Each structure stands twice: as C-alpha cells, then as structure tokens.
Amino acid sequence: MDFFSHFLHGLSVASTGPMLLATFLGVLLGLAIGVLPAMGPPAALAILLPIVVKFDPAVAVAGLAGIYYGAMYGGAVTSILLGIPGESASMMTTLDGYPMAKRGEAGRALGIATFASFAGGFVAIFLFTAVAAPFAEFALRFGPVEMTALMIMTLTFSTSFGGGERSKGFMALGLGLWLGTVGLDLVSGSPRFSFGTFELLEGFEFTVIAIGMYGVGEILSSVNDSTPKVARARYSIRALLPRPSDALKTWKALSVGSIVGFVVGILPGAGATAATIFSYSISKKVSKEPESFGHGAPEGIASPEAANNSASYAAMIPLFTLGIPGSGTTAIMLGGLLMLGLQPGPLLFQEHPDFVWPVIGTFYTGNLMLVFLTIVLTPVLASLVFIRPAYLFPVVLGIVLYGVFSIKYSFFDVAMAIAFGVLGYLFRSFNYPSVPVLLGLVLGPILEQNVRRSLIMSDGDVSIFASSSISVIFLLLSLGLLLLPLLRRVKTRFVPRLA
Amino acid sequence: MLIGEKLFTLLFAAFGGYVLWQSYIYGFLSSTITGPGFFPGIAGLIILLSAGLTLYPKRKVAPEKPVAERTDLGTAASGRKLEVVRVALIVLLTAIFILACPYTGMVALTPFYLFACFLVLTPDYSLKRLMYGGLTSALFTLVAYSIFVSALGVPVPRGMIFGG
Numbered sequence: 001m002d003f004f005s006h007f008l009h010g011l012s013v014a015s016t017g018p019m020l021l022a023t024f025l026g027v028l029l030g031l032a033i034g035v036l037p038a039m040g041p042p043a044a045l046a047i048l049l050p051i052v053v054k055f056d057p058a059v060a061v062a063g064l065a066g067i068y069y070g071a072m073y074g075g076a077v078t079s080i081l082l083g084i085p086g087e088s089a090s091m092m093t094t095l096d097g098y099p100m101a102k103r104g105e106a107g108r109a110l111g112i113a114t115f116a117s118f119a120g121g122f123v124a125i126f127l128f129t130a131v132a133a134p135f136a137e138f139a140l141r142f143g144p145v146e147m148t149a150l151m152i153m154t155l156t157f158s159t160s161f162g163g164g165e166r167s168k169g170f171m172a173l174g175l176g177l178w179l180g181t182v183g184l185d186l187v188s189g190s191p192r193f194s195f196g197t198f199e200l201l202e203g204f205e206f207t208v209i210a211i212g213m214y215g216v217g218e219i220l221s222s223v224n225d226s227t228p229k230v231a232r233a234r235y236s237i238r239a240l241l242p243r244p245s246d247a248l249k250t251w252k253a254l255s256v257g258s259i260v261g262f263v264v265g266i267l268p269g270a271g272a273t274a275a276t277i278f279s280y281s282i283s284k285k286v287s288k289e290p291e292s293f294g295h296g297a298p299e300g301i302a303s304p305e306a307a308n309n310s311a312s313y314a315a316m317i318p319l320f321t322l323g324i325p326g327s328g329t330t331a332i333m334l335g336g337l338l339m340l341g342l343q344p345g346p347l348l349f350q351e352h353p354d355f356v357w358p359v360i361g362t363f364y365t366g367n368l369m370l371v372f373l374t375i376v377l378t379p380v381l382a383s384l385v386f387i388r389p390a391y392l393f394p395v396v397l398g399i400v401l402y403g404v405f406s407i408k409y410s411f412f413d414v415a416m417a418i419a420f421g422v423l424g425y426l427f428r429s430f431n432y433p434s435v436p437v438l439l440g441l442v443l444g445p446i447l448e449q450n451v452r453r454s455l456i457m458s459d460g461d462v463s464i465f466a467s468s469s470i471s472v473i474f475l476l477l478s479l480g481l482l483l484l485p486l487l488r489r490v491k492t493r494f495v496p497r498l499a
Numbered sequence: 500m501l502i503g504e505k506l507f508t509l510l511f512a513a514f515g516g517y518v519l520w521q522s523y524i525y526g527f528l529s530s531t532i533t534g535p536g537f538f539p540g541i542a543g544l545i546i547l548l549s550a551g552l553t554l555y556p557k558r559k560v561a562p563e564k565p566v567a568e569r570t571d572l573g574t575a576a577s578g579r580k581l582e583v584v585r586v587a588l589i590v591l592l593t594a595i596f597i598l599a600c601p602y603t604g605m606v607a608l609t610p611f612y613l614f615a616c617f618l619v620l621t622p623d624y625s626l627k628r629l630m631y632g633g634l635t636s637a638l639f640t641l642v643a644y645s646i647f648v649s650a651l652g653v654p655v656p657r658g659m660i661f662g663g
Contacts, residue, residue: 171545171553174544177542181539181542187532187535223582223619224585388621390632391617391631394612394614394616397589397593398609398612398639399643401596401609402646402653406647409654411601415594418593422586429503430507430508431504444542447538448538451538452533455533
C-alpha cells in the first residue's frame, strides 16, 4: 500500500465506533485534566495506563493521545477565565487571555484560543502525516552505534532543557538509569540490585514508578491546595464561537505558533511550554502593535495556543519513529506502547501499519471533536476548577491503588508506587525534576543494549562510536551542551581580564 | 540552600556512592563487552558527580535573614508543617490499607480508606462536608468495583468477610 492508501485506511479505521469512542473519552478527559491545576497530563496518563492497556493497542493509544492533546486545550480555559494556568503550557495564554476576560471579552478570548488550538493542531497533524513515514524510513539506517549516540543526545538535551538546576536534573537522570538496571542482567544472567527479593528480579515496573512519581507525587505535593477564590461566571456558547475578524487579525501569530510549536515540539526536552514562550516572543516581535501584548492582545492568545497544540502532536514524531520520548508525557506513552507489546521505532510503520495509521487518523477526528467539545463544555469545564481537593484527591488515590494492583495483582507494586510517590513529593519540595527519572528508566535499558551490541560488533573497540558521521554529530552536540556552562563560566571569568 | 534540601542531596550522593561500589563488585568489564556493573556504574558516577556540582556552589552558609523578612516565613513554616503532617498521614493510611487489605478485603476497606483521606485533607468538618465526603467515598467504591472487579475481572483480595 502506498502513502495515500495507508492514510485513507487509517482515517476509515479512526472513524469506526470503538476508535471514535476512545478518542472522544480521551479528549474529554484531557480537557478536564487540563482544567484541574493539580493534575497534569503525565499524571493522568500514568494513572490510566493499567486500565487502557487492557484494550486493543490502537484504541488504547487513541485514548492516551487524546488525553495529551486534549489537556492542551483545557489548560486555556482556566488561563483565560481565572488567570490560573491549568498546565504549564498554558502559562503564556494567561498573559493576554486573563486581561481580555477582565475587560468583559472572555467569550472572544476563548473563541480565539479554540480556533488557534484547532489551527495549530491541524497544521501539526498535517505535517506529522507528511513527515513521520519518511522520517521513519530515514531512521532505518540507524544501527546500534547511531542509536546509542541518539539516546545519549536525547537524554542530555532533555535533562539540560528540562528546567531547573542542570546538576539536579542529571542526578535525577542517574537515578532513572540506575532504576533501569535493576533486575536480571540480560547478558550475564546475574541479578543486579534486587536486594534478595523475588519481585525485583524482573526489575521495576515502569507504570508503578510513573504512577508513583507523577500521580501520587503530584497529589502529595498539592495536599495544602485550596479551591481558587474567584467568582463563578456564566458563558454563553454563542459568545465562544470564533469571529472571522479575529481569524484575519491573528493569522500571522497563528502561523508563527503552529510552525514554531512543531519545530520545538520535535526537539527532545524542549516541550510545549518552551514552544509557547518562543512563539509568544516571536509573535510579539513581528506584530505591528507589540505594546498591546500582555494587555489583552488577541495575537497573544493565538500564538501560544497554536504552539502548545502543535508541539504536543510534534512530540509524538520522535516517539513513533525512533522510539525516543522527549518529555515525561511521551515517556509514559512509550511505557504504554511497550506494555501493549509494541516496540516504537523505525520499524513500527512497516510492521504495524494497522496500528500507526489509525492512530494518526484519530488525531484528525480528535482535533475536530476538541473544537466541538470546547465550545459546548466550556461552562462546565470552568466550574471543574472549583472541585475541592479534599474530594478529588482521595478518589485519585483510590484509582491509583486499584490501577497499580490490577497490573500484576501485587501489593508489593502498590507499596512501591506509594514509596515512589513520597520520592516524587521530595523531588517537588526540593526542586528536582522528575522527567529525567522516567526518561532514564525507559531509555536506559535500550541504551545499555545498544552499547553492548556496538561493542560486540567492534570486538570491544570503543572507536566504533566515531565510525559513523551521524553518531559523531550527535555525540559532539551532546558534549557541546554538557560543556556549555563551563565555557560560559570561563568566558565571564577570563574574557573581561583579557580585555 | 535549605538544610533539608542539602541533606536530601547528600543522601542522594551517598546512594550514588553505594551504586558505584556495588557496580564494582558486579564487574565493570567482561571479555570484549561491558560487564553487569558497567552501566549501573555510570549511573552511580552521574549521581555522584552531579551531587558534587549541586552542593559545591552552595557550600557557604547563607547569611541570617533580617527580622522583618522572617514574619512572613512564620506563616509559610506553619503551612509547610501542616503539609508534611498531611502527607505523613496519607502515607500512613495507605500503608495500613495495604497491610489490612488481605484480611478485610480491598473493596470493603476502600470507602473507609477514602473517607479517612478525606478527613485528613478537608479544611473543616461541617456536617455537609462530612456527608459529601462519605457519599464520594461510597460512590467511588461502587464505580471501582464495577470497573475493576466486574468489568476487568481483577482478582482483588476478598478478605475474611467476603472470602467465603
């Protein structure tokens, strides 16, 4: 089958009942998750993994992806109406969305956000469809040497750009890499760090750690949160419909957001939040009225909203084509794919076209559903933020306990999830990033396997990593990024003296 | 850098040291390929080096804050204390839940566990709130039973009451 046949087949499967239902439930839940300030998409995905893996892989991933991009839409609702970003990726939307809402243009602001999210999402899905398959074909050239270098670069980039102190990020990465080594060593067969327990011989269950670090950790660090003290307001559906004049006014910001979001979204570690910051500042620079930004400029909503949706779809390209997650959310999705028995990577498009193309098809149907759901459900979504944590958190904890138990019917796993929840809480308290832990855990074993394969190929000669130009480029980029702070320090200390 | 944060980083560093030492015991190399200790050794080294880089710039003790700045800190400290107490209670309740489940049954224990968590988290104990809390706990238990036990067939422990 050629590209168009695959694409049309994917769209037709995505329009079947179970796929539509999974996409609908995913985006609906994503919208709700995006609104709730204490729950992020990684936490929601991690908590739901044990349930969704019991379904058909395409149905399960359609639902998971729906949560991811749905949350990007949902985050805008509270950013505009309440000035509270539901997601970090909606932070920039607050700058202009909330001032617009305060001057009585909440409906218009939400309309712009909805239209921008749809447009940004659509551009990214279109690019995804066009780029993913050729990208996977190119990646088929990657052997163990190139994969080793690519993973080192991904881990270095994700940790360096993940936010916060870099050294803390690398400590978290070290922990993640170590967690990935626990259990039987595949080559020698000797147990590593199993502490004499039978349960740890198979290693740590990815879902258990993801649920612990994100789901439980996020709840524990939000135990003192209270509902926001803002007045409830009513919003008519008519006011939320986007105006043609706004579409004309914001087309430049929309284009910037869609393209920047897509490019930044593909890069490991950059993520949707970085995409919104970049696109907002570029849109401000190219705008005819840059002074209006921050005071309720429609372009200030359109640009970041297009960017965060575009980035969320783009982030799935390296995940599907290389098996490389660039963020916490995509790392959890990778864990989910592995649990479903699928190995993401260049061969996924060749070996499982019946999975990949229908999932891509659901991106189209999901994006359309989101526009409809956002317009219809905004009044309900806005009231979700008033749910008291005292009612919400015990329910989420209950889902965690049942969900983790249902993986292997083991209370050891439940205890581990709580232990990692406490670790996640400490990480948040002391400003340690959690994403490198998950990336290290999920990529560590694959990296180790590729290092060993490369060394077997070269009979132990490490110069094999310099034998491929792709590998050399990736390794030099990683090294450059690692040495950058050192070079900056040398420059600030010695260059003024020389001058 | 807070003392707690410094202590946490030091513990992290000690853990990195342990991983490195244990990896040495497993063996870094075996013939032409890496041994079982090679990769965990790298992980330990990354932890140890990064911990050093985190602690080194902050080795100097921060100067005492002026009294005026400390008044706000009092409220923050009491909020933090409450947070730690709540976290500890939730972890304790969950530990009790895990230990008691095989005896009492998972479904039977769930509403009590959820209600206890609600009591820990709720800011006030008015009758209306308590009723809503109880209702939420009971409703969730029913939903969890329908999804996990009836629909997905998860063999949750039935305990002595429903064990038959």
